[in-house]
Ligand code: HEM
C-alpha cells in the first residue's frame with residue numbers, strides 16, 4: 088500500500104496558518120484595514136517558523152529532503168502519467184517546486200506589505216506650519232513605500248493566489264493518481280505510513 092508523508096505538527100500548523108492568512112487577506116478582509124496588517128504579521132510568523140524548521144526540524148521537514156530539481160520533477164510527472172508510483176517521505180519533486188514557488192512569492196508579498204505598513208518618517212510629522220502641534224497630530228495612516236511597492240504587492244498577491252489554486256489542483260490530482268490521500272496527511276500527520284517506514 089502506498090504511504091503518505093508523515094508531517095510533524097510544526098509543518099501542519101504552519102501550513103494551515105499560512106493558508107488561512109493568505110485566503111483571509113486575499114479574499115475576505117478589507118485591503119486597507121488594520122486587520123489586513125495583523126493577519127499579514129500572523130502569516131509572517133508562521134512563515135518564519137516554517138523556514139527555521141526547514142533548517143533544524145524533523146528530517147522530512149528539512150529543505151534537504153526536498154531539493155528543487157526540474158529534472159526530478161519531469162521524471163515524477165512522467166511516472167505519474169504512466170501509472171507508476173514512487174513513495175516519497177517528504178514532498179514529491181513536482182510538489183517541491185510548487186512549495187518553493189509559494190514561499191518565494193509569499194516572501195515578496197509580505198516584504199512589500201511591511202514596507203507599506205511602516206513609515207519611519209510619516210509626512211504628517213512634517214515641519215511645515217506649526218511643527219510642535221504637528222508632532223502631536225493624530226497619525227493619519229500615511230503609508231510607506233511608493234506606488235511601485237504597492238503594485239508589486241498586488242501583483243505578487245495575485246500570483247500567490249493563482250499558485251495556491253494550482254497547488255490545490257496538483258494535490259488533488261497527485262492524490263487521485265497515486266492513491267495516497269495527501270490532504271489527510273497534512274491534517275492528521277500521515278496515518279497512511281506503515282510501521283517501520
Ligand atoms: C498574507 C498575504 C497577503 C496578501 C494575500 C495580501 C494581499 C493584498 C492585496 C490584494 C492588496 C490590495 C492591493 C491593491 O489593490 O493595491 C493589499 C494591500 C495592502 N497590503 Fe497586503 N497582503 C498580504 C500581506 C500583507 C502584509 C504582511 C502586510 C503588512 C504587514 C500588508 C499590507 C498591505 C497594505 C498596507 C496594503 C495597502 C492598503 C491600501 O491600499 O491602503 N499585506 N494586500
Ligand code: HEM
Nearest residue numbers: 098102106109110178179182186189251255258269270273
Ligand atoms: C492559500 C492557500 C495555500 C497556500 C499558500 C499553501 C501553501 C503550501 C505550502 C507552502 C506547502 C508546503 C508545506 C511545508 O512543507 O511546510 C503546502 C503543502 C501542502 N498543501 Fe497547501 N497551501 C494552501 C492551501 C491548501 C489547501 C486548501 C489544501 C487542501 C485542500 C492544501 C494541501 C496541501 C497538502 C496536502 C500539502 C502537502 C503536499 C505534499 O504531500 O507534498 N493546501 N501548501
